[in-house]
Amino acid sequence: MADPDWKGRDGVTFFGQEASEDDLPSGGSSRPSTPVGSGRQIVIDGLAYGPGAEGDHITRLGKMLVAAGCSAYEEGPGPMWTSADGASMRKYQLKIGDTGSEADGLPGPRQLARLKAEFGWAA
Secondary structure, X not given: OOOHXXXXXXXXXXXXXXXXXXXXXXXXXXXXXXXXXXXOOEEEOOEEEOOOOEXXXXXXXXXXXHHOOOOOOOOOOOOEOOHHHHHHHHHHHHHOOOOHHHHOOOOOHHHHHHHHHHHOOOO
């Protein structure tokens, strides 16, 4: 049985014995407030990916994600890492069947290699 003390907390969907739509959190998003990638960077082949990263490689990554049909961009992609890059990467990770920590919105070496092989690494 669900603990009624959790009802009404942010990010918690409470379902008791007789759940209804009234038990869904009101306002805001049902998604966690932690951004994709948890604010951390990773480095692959000497290039940084994640919040604060910038360079032509970020634009190239974004173009590959668009080509893969995983765009979350309203603008871009561009040379500065944005939340759209993380969201697009997460879409790709889920598309290729990755889950859990493998689908955190930051490219892993295997994922980046697969993107490059399938969609090129054009400038």
